[in-house]
Amino acid sequence: MGILDDVVINAKTAAEVVGKKAGQIVDVSKLRINVAELNAELSKRFEALGNYVYENCRESLAEDAEAVGKMAEIDELMSQRDALTKELVDKQNKVVCPVCGKQSSTTALYCSNCGTKLSE
Template identity: 40%
Template sequence: MGVFEDIFVKAKAAAGALGEKAGQYVDVSKMNIKLAEFKGDLKSEFENLGKIVYECEKNNIENRSGINASIAQIDNITLQIEELKRQIASIRNKVICKSCGSQNEVDSVYCSKCGEKLSESSKNNKKTEDDFSEFDD
């Protein structure tokens, strides 16, 4: 166990020195920013829908088209949020080959492109799941 830990620590240090995952972190953080923007848009659209319904009820009028347009917009934003979440999850579950930079499944042992042995250090991708949880409802 001690030897394994030693290798793990060294591999981790090497990975950090090479900055092999820097690009990946940038992509995920950009996506998280975009995700936060979508969530803001969704909140605004729900407020908009609330206003439309309020005006209708208060003035005893109908605004079916306004309500339908707002619902369509909410559904659209929700779809984009789901798609973005899928993309983020997909990147998270990849291991970046330090030799050629291609993405591999997280449980892969060797790179599917160049055959390089994928290091244990790549598996610490998993800990970033906690960073993402704040965006879950």
């Protein structure tokens, strides 16, 4: 083989190596995306499970100090959120429909969502 043949073969080998590396990078990217998607899905499922347990399993977990503590933390955060939401509603001159929860102007006589009479 001549020098030219060696150069051609080396260039071909180099191209194959680069192609293989690019393929591996694509594979790794796809795998990372798949892992990230599964992690996102798992987070959603854990959240759904947490909501279910929070709403339906209080009595059966009453002896579980850790579960009771975590539920109490959520209760506290919800109560803080509700207080802030009420403050926000008051500052915006809005009222919250006692039936559906939709916010309306304090001048509205009826809820625009469900028709409930909004009295002062």
